[in-house]
Amino acid sequence: MIRISKLMPMAAAAACLTLWLGGSPFGSGPGAYADPSLAATAPSAVTRRISEEQYRQIIADVFGTSIKVGGRFEPEIRRDGLLAVGAGQISVTPSGLEQYATMAHNIAGQVVSDEHRRTLLPCKPADARAADDACAKRFLADVGRYLFRRPLKAEELDSRVAIASSTAKALHDFYAGLSEALSTILVSPNFLFRKETVEPDPEHPGQYRLDGYSKASQLSFFLWNSVPDRELLAAAEKGDLNARDGLDRQVDRMIASPRLEAGVRAFFSDMLGFDEFSTLSKDPVIYPKFGFQVIEDAREQTLRTIVDHLLRRQGDYRDLFTTPNTFLTARLGSIYGVPVVSPDGWPDAWVPYAYPQGDPRAGILAQVSFVAIHAHPGRSSPTLRGKALRELVLCQKVPSPPPNVNFTLVNDVKNSEFKTARERLTAHRTEPTCAGCHKIMDPIGLGMENFDSDGEFRLRENGVAIDTSGELDGMKFTDPVGLDKAVHDDPATPACLVNKVYAYAAGRDPAKSEAEWMKSLGQSFAEEGYKVPALLKTIATSDELYRVGPTAMGAVDIPRAKLASGKQEEEQR
């Protein structure tokens, strides 16, 4: 069987990929502007590598969940607080491309296997031991349209039909040929990267906007975390997405779809830094309840809470920090100290759970997904929790600690003189180099000290009552309930969400030139009662999400014909 690795060494393939991305090893970005002064202010089209989660979701959406995706994915990077922004600044290494190639062959092999071909292929070859170009073309055009999020160009399709044909002839196996051709689609940069294509914006002369297919991709990855469906691609093809009512109709349909849940999950996983779950562990001697299943459950608990509150209940975003409603497994119940039994008794089953009024375990900040991720393996950390709250929830940047800090006292949880974290941190803050930053982290982090490193509730540390009083930007509180309320009431909380949702959708932090737009988004979010689906709709139907500033060739695809027509239009005006 002909493999891509034989056709092209991975290092060379990766170099080609870099060229495809625009000559920069980091794809597109502000540096792509011809006029550097524009880079600081104008939004840019962005080329983003699809994430592991998106890759898996796409394969499931296009081929079904019975197709297994195995292999190691390239690491993702976080920029401006989001992996979705970092995705526009990463490429693929030679070894990463090798992994993609292996996964592609594996997936393609499953798709054409005896088990799946009857349901996944639209046709049967005239002879399974020979090439059948018509059948191959039909299949490749169909799946290629989803995987590339646009129709395959004639040369793209013809070259793959040729691969299918030659391989089928060499191996006397139509399906082997088809598998080989499909795998070339799955390793193509057109699949692995979301490369935006722009066209002149007739409503804003001199500016560009995403074309219909790129708009469709922007929408589907934003709202569904996957590729566009048939209807969205059809709308793109017809140009409906350039018309206000056409765009509104598609956005309404997408927001009403059950697939919105996947999009909301993906956004909050990114915003709350859930990629850190992959490296989360606790000392099993100190925290024997904290096994791998708790880690799995903790992530799912928060995502279920979010989806239930924001989508099913259409709740106020700020109430996520105070809501008594959540979902638990028996293992999580063991951590939180509450009884949880599913009707059928399976320990992994999820059951709805509501804390009593005033319970300190209410709200997502009290959940294992927050207090355990932002803690050390063997002890809690008011500093890490305070920093996470500032950065993830309030969008406030906390400087990194200076080098050569002496953490001996803070780490000494058995210190006979300083028995609580508050006492140890108070002593630590006497060092002037530490005091400044700790002042903005510790007072809020100490409000979560009722939660041990694994999330278990506690009232005492080393036999001493824990003082959870503190202050968040002028709002004083005495316990986790008060802290939750302060976060709920802080104007930075919804403002941060607006910023993050837009950055997530656009793949970049809002530009300075978009300050007014961000302000109006915030006002509209408040007027809509802080309902997230309404915010998603406002952003998804905005011109801003699809507008692209002056750009250099190479960062984005501008079809020559469109460039020419754009120039003509400008000249005419």
Next chain:
Amino acid sequence: MMTFRIRLGALAVSLVSAAALIGQPGALGAETRSFVVDEFYLASYFTEADCPDGLDPSAAEFYRAQLARIGHSKEEIEAALKDFPGEGGAAQPWIPLVAVRGDGKTNVYANPETMPDPGLKTVKGRYGFGFNLDGRGAQSPNSFEDPTTHKRGIDNQLYRVFGCVRGFRGVAKVAGEPAMSNADEVHWDKLKDITPAMLVSITAENGFGKDGDVTVLIGRALEPATRDASGKMVQRDMTYRIDADPRTRNVFHATMRNGVIVAEPGTLSLVLDNYYNSAFKFDHARLRLRVKPDGELSGMVGGYTPWFPLYHAMAVGGYVEEYALSADLPGIYYALKKLADADPDPRTGENRSISAAYAIEAVPAFAIDQATQKTATNNER
């Protein structure tokens, strides 16, 4: 549905009092705590003095003697046992020989009396854990003296049977407390994952800080115990459902003095896994329990238990049990039969039950009862 057990101080979540579970009116200040059993094992006391005749031989030595008795030559026997126990499961050459070592043709585990009694060495020491089950105190024949309290008349013939078998010996985690044998460690470790968890729910009428009347429910959960991240211990604070089946629910009336709960004699029956041990049954059952400062439960359960099911549970494992535990199962059969001390068969006069005591260690849990208030329990019938 009712929930018991409550920890977490001010965050206590008590949906329904335990008194409702057992059909008794609730009392002001009553407190209920529930536990899931983490360890349950024959309460043994091992010293150098308990087996003055030495320990029983290894399985291979038993095999040599019995195979020679039925006519195998020394060469045949040594050839079969050359790589004992070996690997590869049932393909080992010694297996077909030892499985019929009684009469050369009958399965010796299913028919232990096809083999003569090899005369297992049994415990002859002075000390043993358990209860004075027959009420005869020091006058009770074959009784022990408790090594901690020095009370005499302790009946624990099961310990006497197993105490000198190599695989049934072990080391106490805390000196002076019951030791868990290697066999129990292996068996209980398996049982924990496949059998319904054992639950203990205790209601102290005056709270756990004061002396007073106590009600103890021992029941079976509808689910197995969940292990913690270490994989060794049962996880604390998990939630279990108490089976409503009256065959496996037991209520004891007890008193608490200085933190020690002692129950009036009753009957204890727990239906468990069908493969390894289908049930624990104790007549004249006694309990002695204590809630430790860390919130865990520790204590002992004793009574007269039918001995044949104990043998059968091991016999289904046959030669695997023998070489793993370095034991001779027909020998154990004869020892159990010989030392049984209760429940004589009206037809043969042979005792069908044997005195025993099991150590119990349990961790806090939530227990939700599946029964209605009218559900009868073993001790209420």
